[in-house]
Amino acid sequence: MIPVYAQHVDGSEPGAHTGQVTAYALKTAGASGSLVNHSERRLSLADIESSVRALQQQKLVAVVCSNNETTSAGAAALGPDYVAIEPPELIGSGVSVSKANPEIIKKSVAAVHAVSQKVKVLTGAGIQSGECVRIAIDLGTDGVLLASSVVKAPEPAAVLRDLVSKL
Amino acid sequence: MIPVYAQHVDGSEPGAHTGQVTAYALKTAGASGSLVNHSERRLSLADIESSVRALQQQKLVAVVCSNNETTSAGAAALGPDYVAIEPPELIGSGVSVSKANPEIIKKSVAAVHAVSQKVKVLTGAGIQSGECVRIAIDLGTDGVLLASSVVKAPEPAAVLRDLVSKL
Amino acid sequence: MIPVYAQHVDGSEPGAHTGQVTAYALKTAGASGSLVNHSERRLSLADIESSVRALQQQKLVAVVCSNNETTSAGAAALGPDYVAIEPPELIGSGVSVSKANPEIIKKSVAAVHAVSQKVKVLTGAGIQSGECVRIAIDLGTDGVLLASSVVKAPEPAAVLRDLVSKL
Amino acid sequence: MIPVYAQHVDGSEPGAHTGQVTAYALKTAGASGSLVNHSERRLSLADIESSVRALQQQKLVAVVCSNNETTSAGAAALGPDYVAIEPPELIGSGVSVSKANPEIIKKSVAAVHAVSQKVKVLTGAGIQSGECVRIAIDLGTDGVLLASSVVKAPEPAAVLRDLVSKL
Numbered sequence: 001m002i003p004v005y006a007q008h009v010d011g012s013e014p015g016a017h018t019g020q021v022t023a024y025a026l027k028t029a030g031a032s033g034s035l036v037n038h039s040e041r042r043l044s045l046a047d048i049e050s051s052v053r054a055l056q057q058q059k060l061v062a063v064v065c066s067n068n069e070t071t072s073a074g075a076a077a078l079g080p081d082y083v084a085i086e087p088p089e090l091i092g093s094g095v096s097v098s099k100a101n102p103e104i105i106k107k108s109v110a111a112v113h114a115v116s117q118k119v120k121v122l123t124g125a126g127i128q129s130g131e132c133v134r135i136a137i138d139l140g141t142d143g144v145l146l147a148s149s150v151v152k153a154p155e156p157a158a159v160l161r162d163l164v165s166k167l
Numbered sequence: 168m169i170p171v172y173a174q175h176v177d178g179s180e181p182g183a184h185t186g187q188v189t190a191y192a193l194k195t196a197g198a199s200g201s202l203v204n205h206s207e208r209r210l211s212l213a214d215i216e217s218s219v220r221a222l223q224q225q226k227l228v229a230v231v232c233s234n235n236e237t238t239s240a241g242a243a244a245l246g247p248d249y250v251a252i253e254p255p256e257l258i259g260s261g262v263s264v265s266k267a268n269p270e271i272i273k274k275s276v277a278a279v280h281a282v283s284q285k286v287k288v289l290t291g292a293g294i295q296s297g298e299c300v301r302i303a304i305d306l307g308t309d310g311v312l313l314a315s316s317v318v319k320a321p322e323p324a325a326v327l328r329d330l331v332s333k334l
Numbered sequence: 335m336i337p338v339y340a341q342h343v344d345g346s347e348p349g350a351h352t353g354q355v356t357a358y359a360l361k362t363a364g365a366s367g368s369l370v371n372h373s374e375r376r377l378s379l380a381d382i383e384s385s386v387r388a389l390q391q392q393k394l395v396a397v398v399c400s401n402n403e404t405t406s407a408g409a410a411a412l413g414p415d416y417v418a419i420e421p422p423e424l425i426g427s428g429v430s431v432s433k434a435n436p437e438i439i440k441k442s443v444a445a446v447h448a449v450s451q452k453v454k455v456l457t458g459a460g461i462q463s464g465e466c467v468r469i470a471i472d473l474g475t476d477g478v479l480l481a482s483s484v485v486k487a488p489e490p491a492a493v494l495r496d497l498v499s500k501l
Numbered sequence: 502m503i504p505v506y507a508q509h510v511d512g513s514e515p516g517a518h519t520g521q522v523t524a525y526a527l528k529t530a531g532a533s534g535s536l537v538n539h540s541e542r543r544l545s546l547a548d549i550e551s552s553v554r555a556l557q558q559q560k561l562v563a564v565v566c567s568n569n570e571t572t573s574a575g576a577a578a579l580g581p582d583y584v585a586i587e588p589p590e591l592i593g594s595g596v597s598v599s600k601a602n603p604e605i606i607k608k609s610v611a612a613v614h615a616v617s618q619k620v621k622v623l624t625g626a627g628i629q630s631g632e633c634v635r636i637a638i639d640l641g642t643d644g645v646l647l648a649s650s651v652v653k654a655p656e657p658a659a660v661l662r663d664l665v666s667k668l
Contacts, residue, residue: 008353175520
């Protein structure tokens with residue numbers, strides 16, 4: 001079964017929180033985890049923390065998105081499973097962060113691991129080929145986060161196959 | 168001269184950011200620093216980081232507020248001068264965090280220093296007397312953050328004097 | 335079939351809007367409409383308008399929540415199907431707006447209809463019995479909006495039956 | 502004396518609202534009024550209304566910004582002194598709304614006046630010359646709202662003089 005992650009989760013308990021997405025609702029719907037603080041759905045520091053806690057209580061995987069090296073360290077301090085570093089200027093750009101800005105990946109991996117060795121790092125923004133993935137892994141990250149290069153591709157399956165071709 | 172801190176600062180550069188408070192404006196107005204992410208003015212993780220950077224570029228002191236031990240660590244990872252831990256349920260309550268929840272102070276000091284030895288910790292929420300301040304200092308914090316117990320006191324000067332009486 | 339309404343909808347088109355709930359997604363899931371701007375999920379004026387537009391494009395019913403007489407008129411000007419007036423201090427209070435503040439209902443109905451005769455008005459906040467519903471209808475509203483009095487009742491079905499008993 | 506308007510105001514009373522800008526503070530600082538809900542500082546419907554109320558209590562002029570014809574009507578229903586219609590795609594663009602989209606101005610004036618004859622309309626976005634101002638006035642608006650064409654001009658005074666040259 002392919003694990004499905006939500007795009008967003010709120011940290012609130014079930015209750016008077018109309019219009020919010022609880023971790024319990026995700027669990028019930030069969031999700032494996034959730035993104036938290038995606039660049040298109042930024043949260044306050046307190047809300048990121050409560051979302052991570054809520055996911056953990058439901059044994060769901062927490063992937064906190066961040067925009068640079070420093071916020072990656074801040075996100076890591078909250079103890080999620082993954083921090084996904086995505087420089088906003090490269091998201092959906094077709095320019096891969098692993099080629100355009102390998103330095104930010106290396107520094108983010110170091111910054112995250114300085115705070116916690118347990119938190120894994122994903123590289124996002126502009127990832128589009130097996131070569132991008134290879135570079136990201138070689139720079140010390142544990143995987144990639146992507147959407148547009150697959151979703152908007154004429155042949156998504158071909159892109160997916162290429163993405164894993166250099167592992 | 169009594170140093171004055173702003174209640175909030177935005178991380179934006181001077182430019183098309185109508186209604187925002189820049190660090191440059193604070194500097195020009197004579198501020199010594201600013202609170203960032205007060206419980207009544209929560210910011211996204213990315214905005215807290217850009218506010219801290221903007222303050223540092225203007226050589227202003229950055230005090231990032233946090234609500235628990237974990238977010239204190241997250242705030243510390245952003246490299247501000249101070250993290251001010253304020254459990255929201257005690258803010259303005261007249262119940263001092265240093266008496267009601269000394270454990271959260273100790274843990275927050277430890278969590279902040281695990282991330283960075285350079286970041287100093289302030290204790291906030293319900294601080295109202297010299298005894299509260301003494302306890303906060305003894306628990307490892309470098310100072311306190313308070314408002315209502317002085318501002319709303321019949322004799323603010325007397326409260327201020329008492330606050331420093333046990334140092 | 336019982337019509338189901340969503341608790342929130344974003345006005346964005348399908349696309350790069352991670353973590354947002356589109357009207358198209360609601361339509362696909364079988365919803366009949368959505369609340370917009372619930373007191374627990376306040377939106378900007380621009381976002382309320384785009385949410386109403388997005389619902390209308392999907393032929394879904396738009397129910398915009400408001401907090402007083404004046405914002406009810408503002409909401410009505412956006413052309414939703416319904417404006418649901420809910421004084422925040424009474425939401426979930428067990429004190430019915432129709433008994434505690436009938437004047438706000440009358441004034442809101444008048445304010446809404448001064449802007450548009452087509453927009454219908456719902457009364458919310460503290461509605462818990464057939465008597466509350468009767469009063470709300472008699473004051474000129476077209477229905478009620480409620481949650482806690484049913485959801486948290488020991489016997490929800492009994493409450494539901496009572497709610498419609500005086501029509 | 503040149504009247505000065507604030508870029509933003511919060512609707513809160515003086516009190517525990519750290520980091521907010523009260524109407525009372527604006528009054529004390531000598532402001533004549535404030536923008537509310539500028540495109541770079543969007544507010545919830547409830548907050549726009551409380552900001553307008555707070556300004557009125559201090560006898561300050563309330564200018565609510567809006568982004569299209571429908572939200573202009575919504576803003577007008579809140580009873581401010583002015584509604585300033587600024588299509589976001591033209592703000593700071595150097596392309597004048599009065600030339601690029603005169604229809605939106607005419608429709609917004611009509612929509613605002615259908616809700617309230619007392620609310621005056623300002624035209625914003627891309628206004629840069631006396632001719633733009635002339636067109637805006639001829640289309641039924643009471644004035645213009647602008648920033649970049651003056652603030653970023655090599656000779657702001659010359660632009661200001663030109664702006665009023667066709668009245």
